[in-house]
Amino acid sequence: MCGIVGYVGHRPAYPYLIEGLKKLEYRGYDSAGIALHFGNALKVVKKAGKVAALEELTAVIEQGSPIGIGHTRWATHGIPSDNNAHPHTSQSGKLVLVHNGIIENYAALKEELLKKGYTFHSDTDSEVLLNFIEDIQQNNNCALEEAIRIALKRVSGAYVILLLSEEYPQTIFAARKGSPLVIGIGQGEHFLGSDASPMLGYTKEVVYINDYELAIIKPDELILKNLGNERLTPFVQQLDMELASIEKGGYEHFMLKEIYDQPAAIYDSLRGRLDAQQGQITLSGVDSIKDKLMAARRIIIVACGTSWHAGLLGEYLIEELCRVNVEVEYASEFRYRNPVIDEHDVIIALSQSGETADTLVALENAKTQGATIFGIVNVVGSSIARLSDAGAYTHAGPEIGVASTKAFTAQLTVLQLFALKLAQMKGTLDKTVAQELMQELALVPEKVQHILDTQLENIKKIASTYKDARDFLYLGRGYNFPIALEGALKLKEVSYIHAEGYPAAEMKHGPIALVDEHLPVVFVATKDRVHEKIISNMQEIKSRRGKLIAVVSEDDQTASSLSDDCIFIPQAHEIVAPLLSVIPLQLLSYYIGVERGSDVDKPRNLAKSVTVE
Structure with a gap:
């Protein structure tokens, strides 16, 4: 959740920042923003909503700066809004920060700063952290690098921060604890990201920053230190990810x-x-x-x-x-x-x-x-x-x-x-x-391909039939019980339909009260040692007029005859079968989500990488 990008080098930073934020959209977010450094002035543009809205807003600004930072925010402290979006600007206007994570003791720090006359324009813990750094720098008459170290020793929680200062027109300051940060190394330039996806196509050499490390990044220099001010040697790794792997491919x-x-x-x-x-x-x-x-x-x-x-x-x-x-x-x-x-x-x-x-x-x-x-x-x-x-x-x-x-x-x-x-x-x-x-x-890869080749139209039809259901029940036994849980979770995530997964035998201990002619019940009923038992459970649902959707083995006439709709998968040993039975449930969730008009790639309120509590 939240995405961070940064660039310092010899080319305009803006294209990398915008494209990088787009590549990080999958992480989940509700607002976006960028900050660019022009000589001794900082320019911040931010907007609630998607990166596309930010791009429209920034289309008219000067974009030639060779240094900048960007952010997509997933709300923790404060509602999604323009004010709560990152980057944040310090009270003096001389510092700008983006932050991923949660500062747990922000309330105490904020109270301390309010007593000193600071005012705040957002509800975020991130703005508190930025002003705390500035306050330390001003009151201790120290360099920004030292102020960051002092501040991070006092805060509790998780963070990745990128910080720009009017005083340092060619430097990004970065630090991490608990949230990821990758720095890509180019020729006279450096690329920053929450993961490596923004820098694909620019560099193959990266440094993964560790907890409690502070990086000072210039076009031709990467200085890495711990919070004790000891110099560290960056460990450069080769990136084996390809650009095609993060594109839709048609x-x-x-x-x-x-x-x-x-x-x-x-x-x-x-x-x-x-x-x-x-x-x-x-x-x-x-x-x-x-x-x-x-x-x-x-x-x-x-x-x-x-x-x-x-x-x-x-x-x-x-x-x-x-x-x-x-x-x-x-x-x-x-x-x-x-x-x-x-x-x-x-x-x-x-x-x-x-x-x-x-x-x-x-x-x-x-x-x-x-x-x-x-x-x-x-x-x-x-x-x-x-x-x-x-x-x-x-x-x-x-x-x-x-x-x-x-x-x-x-x-x-x-x-x-x-x-x-x-x-x-x-x-x-x-x-x-x-x-x-x-x-x-x-044999599993071949059998999964067989499911994709033979069951797609069938699953689309089932999705169209049940797309307006208010609730789903997913049932399985043994190795198929976790697959029932996973099927229910997928449906909730991408279609926003309420769904529950249960062991099929537990259905009689409560959930059966929900069964009527309006409730679709999905059985993961491949042939295994408890197959006869799950057939009995299917009959119990059938006798109460529930709508049966079943994932069954290709030669299973008993389960298929009981079901209103069937999805067939190749026969496999019960230990291996879950790798097959989950595929139809993924497709069913996907097509129901599409039928309902959901953004299946970026479901509401969710984030890909959950880096906060």
Whole structure:
């Protein structure tokens, strides 16, 4: 959430700032703004609404400045408005700041500044931070760099800040704690962004800024220091992301493109790791903590949102295949619950962005108590990746649509590999069964493509039929229960229809009271060990006149005969089937959202990377 860009160099900054903000729109926002430095004067333009509205407003201003910063805001303190939009200007008008994150002690700082005669033009914590920096600079007669260090030692919370000063016409000051910041290195120029997407096409060399680091960025110099004023050596990495990966490629929406990316994303997550013919799995991250995993008394999976649903499937997989106790925790609760953790625990962290604030803090707390951290993330160099003792990247590629699709199936793929690898190490799985599962897993990309090739028109028709429903109920058993949860979440996210996911057996313990002829009930009913049970649940809904939509195996005549509408997927082992059964639910949500006129790529109130609590 929130997007930050910056540029300092030899070309006009404005085009990079505007295009960069557009590339960061997927993060979720409600206002946008830019600040440009002209000699010794600062020009700020900001506007509630989309970047397009800002672009119209800035079309008439002077755009030749070679230094500037920009921001898209996701409201935390104060409603979406022009005043609350970033950048903010200090009371003297000599400093301008953009900020991503939350300053938790802003109220106390604001009270202190009000007593000194400061006035505020917004409701934001960000304006408070800016004036706090200026107040320190003025009262201590110190350089701006030192004032920033002093201020950041006093604030609590999360932040990335970019700051311009009239006094320094060729310098951007930047710092981070908890929120991401990437600096791209060019020839006599530097590019800044919340992630690397704005700088694609400009540079392949980047530096990921760590917590408690302060950067002083000039056209031909990048100075990195800690808050103790000690000089640090920037670690330059090669960026392997391509510009085409963040473009729609002819699809109407990023969400649809990313649904269609899944055969390749799953294949890439398997490539080089799975040798089904030889019955071998290569995961160097697992090998590096083998002793910890073999001795672990339990594995705790920590995640939020869609990643939590992947974690729930991971629990089922690891417990069944590896016979290890697994717990799945919402990171937002785990970080505050004072859980009992020690050196015998292994924490698996799931996060698409690798920057999820709740997950990151939960991991930091667990690590201080001796736990071993295994990160499964999609973004190379992200905070969770750097914090982890070991891990595995998902190789889904950039995911721009806010509602996660290919990142979810890539996480499931890596969890499948993790569970199979650990089972091999522990000797808890028969070799013949293990090889059978590996062969099934290797076929998943082809089977996902088959679903996309054969079920699209059917799903469009179902979406059109049920687009005006007020509520949906999603039901599944065993490995299909987390998929029911994920299907309900996707529908809520992109269509704004109320939807709930339940274990099918729990339906009788309350939700069945909602069933009537107006309620669509989606069953994830692929053939597995509890198939007869879910058939009984379908009959219970049918007898109460509920509308049955079922995701079923292609040869399942019993489930299909009970259903009002069916979506067919290839037969697969029940452990692997969730990678297939989730695809129709993603498409159903997408097409219902489109039918209802929703902005499926940027649903209201949501953000892609949740970097605040």
